[in-house]
Amino acid sequence: MKIRPSAIAVFMWAGAAAMPALAIDYPARKPGLWEIHTGDGTAAKGASQTIQQCIDAASDKALRDMGQGMGKDTCTKQELRNEGGKLVVDSVCGIGPTTATSHAVMSGDFSSAYRMESKSTYSPPLMGRTEGSAVIEARWVGPCKAGQKPGDMIMSNGMKMNVLDVMGGHKSKK
Template identity: 40%
Template sequence: MTRKLALLGSVACLLVSAGSALADDLPVRKAGLWEMKMARSGSAMPEMTMQHCTDESVDKEMANNVSPMAKQICSKQDVKKTVTGYISDSECSVAGINTTSHAEISGDFNSAYTVKTSSHAQGGAAGTAGRDTSMTLEAKWLGACKPDQKPGDIVMPGGFKMNIRDVDKLKALLPK
């Protein structure tokens, strides 16, 4: 159960960091099955690979559901278009932990894209001294979703499956 919560927490962090940018600024991904490899440094979380079945309505719903959550916890959310993609800078606070993040997003959202994020976190119950982490998400389009998948389904490592449309269930599992 702890592993599932850690995986869900990672997905939540990913969605909040990228979701605020999804709202109006990033193009919608091509419908179908996307493989997403996430590697983090400065964290105990191992590299993980997920598969996400999506369509235009799911990407828009993700933006609409995550963006309000990000607006509640983030005092700054800036997204800028660049020659090679997008840059996002944010300042967020959850459970007394203040996090400053910088993300560089490149790719075409039809076949592959990459998100490189660096962040600095400070605070928390133990008064954590600053901790720096970086994450790289590499996503590639695999084709049509599998016959047993519906838009919104995410298959996590170990076969754990959830649907992003159940974001309220995800929120309930995260620490307050």
């Protein structure tokens, strides 16, 4: 399976966005179904995808905590600050032997929509690329659909998975 730089950006964002903020409380997303469109900042075909993710308050926190743990293990720098109502994230993280230096700006209210734009440089090159960009646009579309549970994601190709189950962060109720 080939990993696209935009997919890497989503996981880097999850880690960076979920980091602990010293003076800023990172906003929780509104519970329900979110449609998340990711792209690499270009108009290239196949460079974007749309997923749907069902969350509740507990799963949103678990995803942020999971990202925080990933960032703690892979990042030497993670800074989050509020600049004029926008969240700005600067990070330096390892992806295998590559160091990714990223700058991201997030805006929106996290209860109906948000947007993240990021630019990264890779040294040594990652999958042959020395730099990359990503745009993530998310919007709340309503309550989760019947049969969905928090953490469920429906990928662009129709594949369904529960990210909490995959990452080991979901405890089954018995």
